[in-house]
Amino acid sequence: MIQFSITKESKKSRARLGHIKTPHAEFETPCMVPVATQATVKTLSGDEVLEKTKSKLIIANTFHLHIKPGEKTIKRNGGIHTFMKYSGSIMTDSGGFQVFSLGFGSDLQTNKVIRAGKNIQTVAIGAQPKHIRITDKGVYFRSPHDGRKIFLGPKESIKIQADIGADIIFAFDECTPPSASYEYVKQSLEKTHRWLQECISAKKSRQALFGIVQGGRYKDLRIQSAQFVASQKVDGFGIGGEFGSNKKSMQTMLETVTAYLPKEKPRHLLGIGHPEDFIPVIKSGIDTFDCIVPTHYARHGTAFTSRGRLNMKQARFKNSLTPLDPLCGCEACGTYTKSYIHHLIKAKEILGLKLLSLHNIYFFQSTIEKIRNNIKKGIL
């Protein structure tokens, strides 16, 4: 179980300051949740995440941990916290995103957010992805590693998540593709809602269960979903999928959704979080959100800074003796020059990826800390 309290509500927007206490840690919201798909925030140890990136909540993945190493192994280790030696709070995503990423996402070669101008084939009602099969009971996957068949439905997901042992677990949903037709999303939504009820009755543990609001880019479906999930016995809310092809439509949609959610329960936005998204997302009433961006971009050589993105592969940093961001208080910025980090990245040294991951997460959290302060001061 978790405790959530709201410490301040903005008068200027739907933003709120909050406090979450889980069996493992407590922290202030809004905050960004680093992604630890395979029980590691890639390149960082649990201690490093906790002590060097200001992150007290991370999110791991049910589907991937089920395949490797298997939930039983994690259980034998005493649960995911002791397994990965992270003493903060942990969420597990249910595997619902893999219904998209290994399904239509893979077929259409698209991400969950479509860039404006990019045309993706519409997914019509009744369509099935090539490599997985979505049924009323759950989803037949193929393991990305060896191709073996894996079935995941609401009961299976909840059971696996119980063994993994995170503080907060998510209901099994279908994350619909951004190009899904209205009819497809409508039908999928009914299934996701049914699955939520099955998740609720399957849950035996004391873990907090978050139900997920879907509905794609269709406002009435989003409202319908928010109302349904709000009516269920859940401890909080996840908001998933895509919200339209521009940032403005995302904020509008999120404001619509949160308006239908009881304010005393926490809201987690799944898989969104470029720095330019922070303010619109937080202003629309989101408490936590996870994103691969800080770590994923780090491994591709990008540093996020108060002066924008830096592509650390570029030769212009070869002899730059200043830190990534002079305003940043992270270990990487306090210790190393851009010249050194540029060298590490060019030389494909692992430390470079690690320092950028550490910096990016710290930078994201610091930026959000400033936003929290602005809410506190009544500016936002």
Add this chain to the structure above:
RNA sequence: GCGUCGGUGGCGGAGUGGUCAAUCGCAACAGACUGUAAAUCUGUCGCCUUUUCAGGCUACGUAGGUUCGAAUCCUACCCGACGCA
């Protein structure tokens, strides 16, 4: 000294008469990435003309030659590897 094989763009290495500014790999340069299979993917990569499905120039060790046409054939020279003295 004789013989054999070889010298190709930053590097490695294809190509053996025209469709070759030259396959490919690496490096370099630029870009993408939003509930992470992928530390990955995409583009550019001789020089010049504003970018161009456009045009011009210089290129395959050096210098000549054969040919309508040569990185590709011939001659000489230089350099390298190996073999024999």
